[in-house]
Amino acid sequence: MKKISFFIDGKEVTTTEGKTILEAALENGIDIPHFCYHDSLGKDGNCRICLVEIENNPKLVTSCTTPVMEGMKVLANSEHARKGRAGVMEFILLNHPLDCPVCDKAGECILQNYSYDHGYGHSRLEYPKEHFPVKDLGPDIYLWTERCIKCGRCIRFLEDIAETGELGFRKRGVKTELDIFDGVPIDNPVSLNIVDICPVGALLDKDFLYKARVWDLKSTESICPGCSAGCNIKYWSLDNILQRITARSNKGVNDHWLCNEGRRTYKNVDTEDRLVRHSLKGGKTVKLDEALEKLINTCETYKDKEGAGSIVAIGSPYLTNEENYLIKKLFGDNLGAKVSLFPARVSGKDQSFGGGFKIKAEKAPNYKGAQAALGLKNDNFQKIIDEIDKGSIKCVIAFNGDPELNLDASALKALKKAKFISLCEPHPSELNKTADIIFAGNMPAEKDGTFTNDKGITQRIRRAVYKPLDSEPEWQILLELAAQWNQECKAKHPL
């Protein structure tokens, strides 16, 4: 593509032919205000807030629709341009309720920020404002109609990405209002993206409504644990409790999008049934070192009496690469035990949306990475289950990161036949009552590490909240085990 150089407020900017002024400015870190433009939904040119002046051109132009030309001199902050934008802002705010103190978007609202930077700071409207009702748009979303600035981002998302098209504008002029078609709620698996991209507080997630002020929240960048797509997310927490998950942009993985199911995975973390203490069969709680000592003695005994082949360590596609690697290193390489991997839960089929966004049927975030970290070329789980069933494997060391361990009845029955089970998991699974030692593990939001998605892209996950009580991230339990067992586990990264 041909390169083009032009100037924004005297600064030389280089871009490729065909780009608009706004695209070139944003690429080069120059912020020109914009509402309706979104880099994954394209240009619409309806909000007019991106007006700029071009030298020797008497009229202001919308920078989101005007292509750059060689040597063009753009004046984004001339008096003419600023006055034009202030005029647009005055129109946008004409009927806006200015209810920032009670609006959920306050603190992350583009309209709020731009009105400080580009507005007049007062209204000249002498008549009463138009009022519109709050509308229930479906199971997840409310519309505060009078906050809507009619940018159309939500409509374009539902048409181009969700491909469901539930929203549209009704009426004309100041009476224009956003609405669903009668009797058709917004109920698609990616609908909550319109809450993320709405530049104002018009579209609100029912789940987050009035929960917290965003400036009180701590945000942590991580990866969604809901499926194998590896969507980039932000966890938002208040006082160590997760409040919501929003999408984070990564053009190479999830663009700007996240499915509704992924957004709700935070609800699995702070639940009543979380395991918070390590324990033995029968419910007696024990300290970590006591539980580890029992595990070490049992492994040594089985190795001496039955051979290392009578032991299997089973990793999890819900644990990080590093944790699965430690399982292989400690039990496979150092002890000589067999190594396997729990299957990933699968639900329905992959779902595809506009722009290439996908929700994967494989409901585990790290199957591919876990397989590589455990050194497994093929899925050997069923073979291992058969060996447990026949009695040739007697000692099972299982790591279950899945909040709902989804094994078929025959696999569960075989596992329960093992003479000894050590189980590490954050929530009690069906295996829990049978296990001889239970380690209280952690959820992905409570640990650092990496996940590898279905395309083989390895990405960082980060701890957003601290572990509950005596529970530990699995990597911590495994490192304590190595230390207590005098085992060497230093090695280069597995991937």
Ligand code: SF4
């Ligand atoms: Fe734009 Fe939000 Fe109104 Fe939709 S609801 S048109 S995204 S301001």
